[in-house]
Amino acid sequence: MKELKHLNKYFSKYKTHLIIGGIITVAARIFLLYTPRYVKRIFVAIERYDEAKITSDVFKTELTQAIIWIIGAALIAGVLTFFMRQTIINVSRYIEFDLKNEIYEQYQKLSLNFYKNNRTGDLMNRITEDVGRVRMYAGPAIMYSINTVALFVVALIYMFKAAPTLAMYTILPLPILSVIIYKLSREIHNRSTIVQEYLSKLSTFTQESFSGISVIKAYGIEGQTSSNFNSLALESKEKQVNLAKVQAWFFPMMILLIGTSNLLVIYFGGMQYINGEIESIGTIAEFIIYVNMLTWPVATVGWVTSIVQQAEASQKRINQFLKLEPEIKNTVETATEITGDITFTNVSFTYDDTNIQALKGVSFNVKQGETLAILGKTGSGKSTILDLIGRLYDIDSGAIAINDTNIEKHNLYTLRDNIGYVPQDAFLFSDSIKNNIKFGKEDATDEDVIEAAKNAQVHKNIKKFSNGYDTVLGERGITLSGGQKQRVSIARAIIKSPKILLFDDCLSAVDTETEEKILKNLNKISKGKTSIIVSHRVSSAKNATKIIVLDDGKIVQEGTHESLINQDGYYKDLYLKQISEGSSK
Numbered sequence: 009m010k011e012l013k014h015l016n017k018y019f020s021k022y023k024t025h026l027i028i029g030g031i032i033t034v035a036a037r038i039f040l041l042y043t044p045r046y047v048k049r050i051f052v053a054i055e056r057y058d059e060a061k062i063t064s065d066v067f068k069t070e071l072t073q074a075i076i077w078i079i080g081a082a083l084i085a086g087v088l089t090f091f092m093r094q095t096i097i098n099v100s101r102y103i104e105f106d107l108k109n110e111i112y113e114q115y116q117k118l119s120l121n122f123y124k125n126n127r128t129g130d131l132m133n134r135i136t137e138d139v140g141r142v143r144m145y146a147g148p149a150i151m152y153s154i155n156t157v158a159l160f161v162v163a164l165i166y167m168f169k170a171a172p173t174l175a176m177y178t179i180l181p182l183p184i185l186s187v188i189i190y191k192l193s194r195e196i197h198n199r200s201t202i203v204q205e206y207l208s209k210l211s212t213f214t215q216e217s218f219s220g221i222s223v224i225k226a227y228g229i230e231g232q233t234s235s236n237f238n239s240l241a242l243e244s245k246e247k248q249v250n251l252a253k254v255q256a257w258f259f260p261m262m263i264l265l266i267g268t269s270n271l272l273v274i275y276f277g278g279m280q281y282i283n284g285e286i287e288s289i290g291t292i293a294e295f296i297i298y299v300n301m302l303t304w305p306v307a308t309v310g311w312v313t314s315i316v317q318q319a320e321a322s323q324k325r326i327n328q329f330l331k332l333e334p335e336i337k338n339t340v341e342t343a344t345e346i347t348g349d350i351t352f353t354n355v356s357f358t359y360d361d362t363n364i365q366a367l368k369g370v371s372f373n374v375k376q377g378e379t380l381a382i383l384g385k386t387g388s389g390k391s392t393i394l395d396l397i398g399r400l401y402d403i404d405s406g407a408i409a410i411n412d413t414n415i416e417k418h419n420l421y422t423l424r425d426n427i428g429y430v431p432q433d434a435f436l437f438s439d440s441i442k443n444n445i446k447f448g449k450e451d452a453t454d455e456d457v458i459e460a461a462k463n464a465q466v467h468k469n470i471k472k473f474s475n476g477y478d479t480v481l482g483e484r485g486i487t488l489s490g491g492q493k494q495r496v497s498i499a500r501a502i503i504k505s506p507k508i509l510l511f512d513d514c515l516s517a518v519d520t521e522t523e524e525k526i527l528k529n530l531n532k533i534s535k536g537k538t539s540i541i542v543s544h545r546v547s548s549a550k551n552a553t554k555i556i557v558l559d560d561g562k563i564v565q566e567g568t569h570e571s572l573i574n575q576d577g578y579y580k581d582l583y584l585k586q587i588s589e590g591s592s593k
């Protein structure tokens with residue numbers, strides 16, 4: 009129960025609901041237990057009438073009173089049971105909601121490394137499946153526990169008052185029942201975990217084959233994919249059948265044990281009645297009802313134990329993530345000023361997971377209003393520089409300063425708020441084009457969106473879609489071409505009008521003519537802002553204030569376009585290659 013202590017703050021938050029729920033539960037059980045006692049009274053009345061100890065009128069009155077009590081108590085117990093669920097089960101839904109939000113917020117805070125080290129499926133599972141299991145503890149488990157304890161205590165008091173020896177015999181099989189149900193529940197849980205694993209394998213497989221359907225068709229491997237699916241589905245079916253086998257034991261066991269308890273009551277009750285140890289045959293009827301009423305709650309002891317164990321395991325998995333401290337910490341609470349002067353001094357950085365040293369002593373400076381272009385072979389560290397400016401990772405040595413203040417001394421949120429970042433792989437959400445652009449600035453007007461799209465040279469394309477800016481992208485909507493995606497992503501960055509614009513090879517999928525137009529627009533809108541353009545094309549870099557060329561994490565060339573084309577090296581070679589390619593087209 010150590011891990012489940014995390015939920016105490018929520019229990020305390022909803023304590024009023026829980027206390028009321030508890031009181032209602034106890035009251036409902038008290039009313040429920042009126043039935044066996046009044047059934048006994050009916051039997052006693054019949055016996056006394058039979059023995060002519062009471063008149064027909066008295067008998068009728070007693071019978072009517074008992075029936076009214078039974079119906080009335082059952083109705084009240086029913087209404088109270090409804091409110092019992094409404095309070096306690098609702099609390100479990102509130103806790104589920106709070107816990108999901110807590111986990112989601114924590115996920116948002118954690119750094120990129122966390123996402124690299126954990127699989128998306130696992131993250132999703134903890135926020136859905138695991139929270140679901142914890143909810144079973146916070147709601148049903150607590151409700152059934154109060155229910156069982158209340159029913160048991162009240163019933164035992166009545167039973168021992170009515171016939172102590174018979175009460176002993178009656179409750180004998182109940183612990184056995186509880187242990188059997190516990191064992192069955194555990195086995196059911198183990199097998200259903202395996203079934204869940206197979207279901208998620210199956211859905212991952214199906215999802216991937218649908219996403220990659222064009223590749224599957226192009227390679228003509230539909231048959232092979234179907235047979236892979238078939239074998240996975242076959243294994244999944246076997247696991248389901250295994251689960252069904254254990255589940256099939258549940259009710260027969262219950263029926264067997266209820267039957268045994270009933271037989272014990274009838275046998276020992278009958279003996280005691282014959283020996284005159286109990287006053288009426290009605291006591292046997294009363295006890296049979298008790299046995300049937302107690303069986304389910306006792307069975308739930310085993311079930312609840314297994315729920316608590318599952319919840320403990322799930323909460324442990326949740327706590328593992330909740331206790332993680334984000335690697336990138338915001339150390340400054342108040343907003344700091346960002347102007348756009350960026351200085352790298354001897355910066356080195358190694359990726360933890362791959363141990364690749366992506367930057368080795370990199371130093372450069374770019375002033376507010378200037379444009380820096382970064383070129384270099386693939387894997388030379390260009391994107392890493394951009395990631396470090398946004399503090400997606402913290403550096404190992406050296407220093408990065410923004411307007412002379414170390415980047416770690418800036419408020420992290422102000423810093424990121426002042427950056428417009430266009431990543432290498434433009435990611436667009438399954439939402440309208442308008443919302444995808446507005447993602448950069450939530451309060452942007454339609455005019456702002458159009459303006460940004462025009463500057464990113466994508467307005468004309470968007471206008472051609474029948475729904476224009478309301479066209480939905482992604483799974484539910486249309487797919488944009490690589491170049492269109494890049495331009496929507498550029499519009500999203502520039503709509504923010506940030507102090508620093510970072511473009512990570514984001515013009516690679518557009519033709520040189522469109523590239524030229526976008527660069528011209530960017531030049532216009534980035535007045536007074538700092539821009540860093542990562543590219544493999546000289547055409548993107550030639551107008552930059554400064555160009556640096558990276559090779560294996562080090563700056564190997566630095567200068568302006570004019571100076572670099574007159575210098576032997578990567579830049580000049582690239583320039584010559586690209587103009588010869590251009591002229592041969």
Ligand SMILES: Nc1ncnc2c1ncn2[C@@H]1O[C@H](COP(=O)(O)OP(=O)(O)OP(=O)(O)O)[C@@H](O)[C@H]1O
Pocket residue numbers: 359361362364365366384385386387388389390391392393432513
């Ligand atoms: N997220 C990451 N985790 C681990 N290693 C990484 C990560 N990103 C990049 N690397 C490694 O760091 C080195 C520099 O990568 P980076 O993406 O900065 O290069 P790049 O110059 O932008 O390449 P490209 O032109 O192909 O985009 C590469 O060797 C790469 O394998």
